[in-house]
Amino acid sequence: MRIAPLSLFVSAALLSVSVWAQDTATVTAIESERSEKQAELDRYTQILDKHVAEEARLQAQLELLRQNSSELDKEKNQALDAMNDLYRRLIDDPSIDISSAQLRYQQSVSDHKSNKEDIAMQLAAIASHRKDIEQIRVSKHTLVNTIASLRDQLSTARVERLRNEFTREGTLEVEHTINCKRTETLAACEQRGQQLGLQKATKRFIDQIFANLTEQRIVEPKRHMAGAQVQVVSSHVVGSAFSGQGNYSVNLSVTMRGDVNNSRLCGLLSLDNRFCSEYGTPLAVGYQASYPTTFSDSQLTFNDDVESAERSVPSITTLQPKPEIKSQVLQQSPKDRQVDLTLRSNVYDDEVFIDGVSYGSTKLVVSVPLGSYDIEIRKLGYESYKAKIDVRRARTINAKLIKKPESIAAPTPKSEQQSTPIATKQKVTPNLVENKVVIIPAGTFQMGDLTGNGLANERPVVEKVLSHSYAMQSKEVTVAEFRQFILSTGYQTEAEKGAGCAHYKNGEPIWESEYNWDKPGFEQADNFPVVCVTYEDAKAYANWLSGEKGIQYRLPNEVEWEYAARAGTSSEYPWGNEIGRGLANCGWCGSDWSNKSPAPVGEFSPNNYGLYDTVGNVWEWTQKRASQEDVTVRGGAWNFAPSLARVSTRLALAPDFRANYIGFRLVRER
Template sequence: MNRLVHLAVAVTLLSCSGLAVSASMTVAEIEQQIQQKQSEFDNYNKNLDIEIAASRELEKELGVLRNKSATLEQDRLRALNEMNLAYEKLVEDPSLDIDSSRQNYASAVKAHKENKEAITQKYNEWQTQLNKVEHIRLAKHSLLNKLEGLKEQFNTARVDRLYREFGRQDTILVNHEVTCDREETINKCMDRGKNLAKQKASKRFLDDVYEGLTEAVEAKQHRPYSDGYVQIIRSEVTNSSFSGQGDFSVSMAVEVKGTLKRNEACALLGLDRRYCVSQADQQPGIQVVKAETTPTTQTGSVNTDESVMYELTLRSNVYDDEVFIDGVSYGSTKLQIMLPAGKHNVEVVKRGYQTYSQALDLKESTTLKVDLERTQFAFNKGEKIQDILAGDIAGPNLVVVAAGSFRMGDLTGVGLENEKPVQTKEILESYGIGEAEVTVADFNKFVEQTSYVTDAEKERGCAYYEGGEPVWQENLSWRNPGFTQTDKNPAVCLSLNDAKAYVEWLSEKSGNTYRLPTEVEWEYAARAGKESDYWWGDSIGIDNANCGWCGSQWSNVSTSPVASFKRNDFGLYDTAGNVWEWTTSQNSQSGAVVRGGAWNFAPRLARVSTRMELDPVFRSNYIGFRVLREQSK
């Protein structure tokens, strides 16, 4: 106990002696200290390993001495016994010489005593060494805490530096020429030319700011998601003229200043916001006038604040489109431009596609991802449809998925061999797909109408999962899958043949073409435009889906009612987990593949690209299906 108290005091003194770091140190100075402390920490680790090895060697030597002590004790007792026997013989024959027996006993006692003293000495050496190890270990922990504190200060200093660098001020000289429209007045043409010149100056300045940052590479990587903007302090026309062809040329000197909210500095550096929350959101000095406080009219009824310029980034899913902002063409995407804060009208146009139009209130640097749709689509993307079957029976709820292309397979590199290679697939026509898996209630309508008997009910029953493999049980079927279910749970214990019988009935009763999705169509809908392992990201998280060890109340217990979790971005429920879903495939020898994972399978198998080839007659209480409806011709 005294040893530990002594060490604690020693480490406390070490922690408090001369290790304070000045809050005003530069990034380079802090980085140098981090390197120094890291080197010290590495040395502590090396020394600790050496001292631990020495303590183990002493402990080993102590063990040898203790084992030797037992042997020496036996030797002493044996010598004592021999000496006693010699004394008994001496009583009968006084002429006997027993001196050797006495000397043997004396030597045994001496050896035993010396060994005990050696044990005491070795034990003390061992304790001293343990004390040294404990001291180094505690000191190492203290140093580690200091090192981590330096790293925290390092990140804060990085934010401070970027914040200062971004807030620089400069005067940009710029020339710009516009062609006046025939229906445009001279004053409007001049104003348009001046505004475009200011935009050009702001864009050039902002690019220069990013290029001049100490951490330019990191900042430019996060630039599309940042809110850095430019404030125009003052602008002066140095020269302007009209040509004979109606072109207006203007030269301007534009005084600008970079402005960045502190939390955006964290975003640009890829740091947690905690490094920024303790500071003011904006730089001191010039007050930014927001559009909502002093709006000015630029073109028509579009309200803008020309003193504040934000960056607008436009991307689309097609080539050779044309972008119009406030009626002015800015070319095709990908596009990055500077615009005054305030309201703008954005249009993206391409022949054969529906025009994208949005009224944008620009209050920060913004990225728009435009998804242009072909005009010939009969279905509208995201539209919900439902057929009423003969006999006024409601069919499954469907969500329309628009045509498009996507990358299919193991995109993240953590998948199985049968998910490779990654291939680009194109969906040529939009289709309707079940927003949820076919439920017990849905399948029951079919059975009541047709008296259909499933494969499980005909023979052998249905399989359940136990001990890492499927086990067949004759009394299991979609009516009794081995756990409690409601009408809203997905129907299970159905073979591919059972699923096909259901969709054929839907086609007959609706007059439309229903079928099972191909695995290409299934993965396209399940991905919902994402390239991660799950539609919400690369980590399963907690309570995002019903799969084994996924944190839901049904995990490893049973199926969950459909729609118990959030929809994906295409509007589909349960594309990860709940039940494996039957799909058809040309890449399977049997033509049957299940996708999506299940309530009793590991999260890794609920990834969107995971596929499992099965016999079409197989059925289990963890396999169901969802339907697909083709467009009406």
């Protein structure tokens, strides 16, 4: 059989210039915006690195000032002793010149006071600098979420563009010649020639569609997976003729429209199937393409009668980079938990030293890890208050400094006694709603970015060993549970003190002064996770619950959180490496609450350890180490991209940050 040269005419409809241009413009615009945001993120990272380095420099200067404070304090005491000695001698010998001793003492007092002021100024500078750092970090988190969201938008736009490119319509003109068989009539030869010409037109139409795909290099190797088809809109014979040699030639004009199995588009682009879930069932792994040789007038699956052999489809295996692994044994201990230590005294202008380090004057509230501390409160002319205390929970030290009777230096004015009235609160004994705890078994796991898709702070992967089992609340702490704490203690959260709570608006975190745990900016019920709480608010709740239950509750550290969230798996999510649709509450995850609000706790299936909502819903505070200034939240949230709800994703925030997408759950001590 001889095939005549093919005359191909692609209509304007086949090219679908306007649709293609619009789809490509959308993809290009998203790619451009993502590149801009990535460049902005890189700039913020550089700025943050500089700020962190500057903070380290300020801390080093503060340490020098504190070291100098000890020397100046020593000099001041020596000068005072010398001057007091001269005062005593002056009683017996009025001719003694004490001016030099007075000048020395005056200078030592002035130097010591100046150093204290420098320490206070340095602490203020560090505090201000930390606020700048935290603002940069919040901006970085916003950019990370924006970039992740743009990545999802880009995937959606690519799928839509590919779908439109497959469903183009166009007209082909094809000339085809066959040899009539001796046994067939002229009518049968004519019909066969037209059928074969039509079949070749559909094959060429499909070839042309694939050749004109924007992402042809990605899709072509998976052509057998596409399920590409052709719908014949219309066809007519332009011209036909029989030759004296028994050949029949036909010239056909065929108008066709492409069609494709939409659920397979994600497989062609190597994207998460959730971007195609609205089109139907995703393509199954190991799909075997078939090429039927029959067709109808309305729909044709392309076939090439020259290539009669079926092609086999090899299995596709994605190789993931092997992460760097370090071995480290984690010994579980509550030593990293911090509590508030409050120090008061009966004088003003004193100086507090904790383990020999100056922390300023009373009244002073400082957060310290559990442990023993040497406390000293000094004031010139008074006996120093010294005590060694064992800090196991939040406590207050009321120091009473006694005036030195032996000093005959100029007296220090008496301080006005300041008494703070304590409001009497009625003890509320609430009917506690039980947040069931589940036992997390001891074990070993790989912590961090196991797939190579994570953020820089998820690497390197480290092997962690949890030598003991522990108990964790199966659900996030709810609004009802937190309300019981508020009613019982009269506690006031940071958001309720006037500063409000952050929320996302147009992709940026905005502070809303009226938002708090009871009014987070969306409709909530008692079984919603509590939000708009700071790290310290969460710790305060844990301390209260510990007292109510008679057993210690605390925030989980990062290792405990990730180990429990993984629940024996090594994938991005408890169910696999794709987020799917409707399996969790995160931005663009397909749930009823996505990008609207948190969902009621326990709305989705638990992981293998019986924990709910470790993916999405609200970010969860974790316990910070003593050396950390910031605190890490884990798990993603209802308005953050799915790629940020992976089990290893971690975001660092200031302890006093609060937002209507951050909550917590607790660990119960053994």
